[in-house]
Amino acid sequence: MEMKRSFLALALLALLVPAACAPKSKQAPVAHPIHGLWAWEVSDKGFFGFSRGNPDGSWITSTIRFAPDGRYEQFQDGKLIVSGRYTLGREDTVFGEEEVVHITTETGQHWRRVVMDLTASTLSLAEDGPNGDGAAFTRVPE
Helix, strand or coil: CHHHHHHHHHHHHHHHHHHHCCCHHHCCCCCCCCCEEEEEEEEEEHHHCEECECCCCCECCEEEEECCCCEEEEEECCEEEEEEEEEEEEEEECCEEEEEEEEEECCCCEEEEEEEEECCCEEEEEECCCCCEEEEEEEECC
């Protein structure tokens, strides 16, 4: 009888261990307010003023998407121009400890942007530097 209990306990343990050790990649991504599609509104070029489009006066339609699985995509006039991966975290910046997004494109470029403002409908990203370059976006319903 004791041997039967030991066998059942080992069998139960053998079933529970794989479930507890499942890779985290199979777990659903945690929702974050940055997830979604964002339309570019304006860029602040620091000391150089604001930019709302091309130098010739034509308007640029630009959007960015932060997917829950860590993918990043940037579109200009509906065409995909940059894609890659992103991560979020809190880091020391020139502004203090802030939330930061790291974007690495498929071509190997790396951008580090400070999340200056993030609400349900607005997103502001800035370079971590004294010149204040940044961009403002509004959420696009999907």
